[in-house]
Amino acid sequence: MRIGILQTGQSPEPLREEAGDYPDMFTVLLAHPELSFQRYDVEHMQFPADVHECDGWLITGSRHGAYEDHAFIPPLEDFIRKSIDAGVPMVGICFGHQIIAQAMGGKVERYEGGWAVGPQTYDFEGEPVTLNAWHRDQVTRRPEGARVIACNEFCANAALVYGETALTIQAHPEFRDAFVEGLITTRGPGVVPDPLMAAAREKLGQGNDSGRIARRIADFFLRRG
Incomplete structure (x- = not known):
């Protein structure tokens, strides 16, 4: 199954040599013999020709706000809506989470409560899950039809599902x-x-649940492949 990674930002240059860029991180995170990956630099307007060009899509994080005026945002929102309408599975992480919500009619804002940085623990469908975070923007109103599957006191819409598609x-x-x-x-x-x-x-180095969420993401794609 081929997953198209829609890159919407770049990791800091001083960290890139060791950690890689955002698509590299997802390729490592989601390593699976049945998954392959293709990159599209949508931040610089490199878009797939069609929503069926890959079997699934993953939208990365970004320094940009989903509500900001950037050339790539309107065509990305259009691509999201077409992909979801066509039933092509899609995953969004951080900015990806936000831009999908915005494209589908939700609201994204700079959260007045401030930043979430480093390990954060969420109620993920009744189980505690700890993941690294780095964000101030949040989905403050989820789209109609989106269901919350993770939250905590700081972030009410920490993970969403859109039917069987996103x-x-x-x-x-x-x-x-x-x-x-x-x-x-x-x-x-x-x-x-x-x-x-x-x-x-102080919380770094204590372990987190990224492996569990990686398996969930891989399973999400593979069940729909």
């Missing part, structure tokens, strides 16, 4: 602890409050 997650199962540490160093200063970054650092 699965979206606000946190970053693809972010290893070392990469989050790198983000704290390269992107955090002057943007994320220092006490929040210090608290995130």
Whole structure:
């Protein structure tokens, strides 16, 4: 099954040599003998010709806000709607989670409660799941028909499903602890409050559930392949 990775941003250049770019992280996270991957740099307007060009789609994270004025956002929203209408399975992570919600009629905003950085624990369909996060924007109103499958006190719409066609997650199962540490160093200063970054650092290295969520994402694609 071929998964098209729709890249909507780039990892920080100082971290890229060791950690790779966002598509590299997902290729590692979702490594499975029945899955192959193709990359599309949609941030720079490299779009698939058709929603059936791949068997499934994954939208990455990004520094951009879904509500911002960027050339790639309107065609990406159009692609999302066409893909979901056609029943092609789609997964969205962080920005991907947000842009799918926005494309389907939900609302994304800069959250007045601030940032989520580092390990966060969610109620994921009745079970605790800990994943790394890095976001201030949130889905503040989910689209009609979207069902919440994960939340916590900070993020009410932490994961959503759209029928049998789309699965979206606000946190970053693809972010290893070392990469989050790198983000704290390269992107955090002057943007994320220092006490929040210090608290995130204390939680790193204690393990998380990215493997469980990776299996869930892979199973989601394979069941529909």
